[in-house]
Amino acid sequence: RGGSVMNHIRLGCEYGPLVPAGGADVLLAFEPAEALRYAHYLSKNGIALVNTYPIHPTTVTTGQFTYPPLEEILRPLQRICNKLKTIDATKLAVDAGTPQAMNVVMLGALSEHIPLREEELIEALSVSVPAKFLEVNRRAFELGMNAIGL
Incomplete structure (x- = not known):
């Protein structure tokens, strides 16, 4: 930081x-x-x-x-x-539950344009994010996906 x-x-x-x-x-x-x-x-x-x-x-x-x-x-x-x-990924992360999920909002926004399926990205979150933060990060990912149409 x-x-x-x-x-x-x-x-x-x-x-x-x-x-x-x-x-x-x-x-x-x-x-x-x-x-x-x-x-x-x-x-x-x-x-x-x-x-x-x-x-x-x-x-x-x-x-x-x-x-x-x-x-x-x-x-x-x-x-x-x-x-x-x-x-405004920071605002969306706050809406999801924590500003620390801003990077996941950005990943969600970008997900349509990288050669990885949504399911693969969510699976990667589930193995790298502590269980107690997983739902917040899933919400952040979804908010990012829905926020922008590249």
């Missing part, structure tokens, strides 16, 4: 741990400024799915810098991306 994290996930037959710049089919951004920071990875036909809830870095919370308005972040993203979809 509190810092930028980037992960590359490659599905398919091409070898290599990293997605080259301009080679990503999907950019899944849990924070608006991070979407803009990593947009150069998207292919021309790529999809960016962006959580609109900002996470202010310490340089903003201490008053050294200001966080730009959401529109100033999304405008250049719209020029870069073939498809830009925004979702």
Whole structure:
């Protein structure tokens, strides 16, 4: 928490741990400024799915810098991306029962566009999420699926 994290996930037959710049089919951004920071990875036909809830870095919370308005972040993203979809995944996670399920809301929103079936993703949740949080995460996944039509 509190810092930028980037992960590359490659599905398919091409070898290599990293997605080259301009080679990503999907950019899944849990924070608006991070979407803009990593947009150069998207292919021309790529999809960016962006959580609109900002996470202010310490340089903003201490008053050294200001966080730009959401529109100033999304405008250049719209020029870069073939498809830009925004979702307030943090609010939906709260609606599901916990803000910590934001990542699962995002997975639900993206699920139609990855080569894994909904049942497989729910099964993965059931083995990786403690039982007491499973229902909240299932709700979060469903809210994400229903929130956006990519």
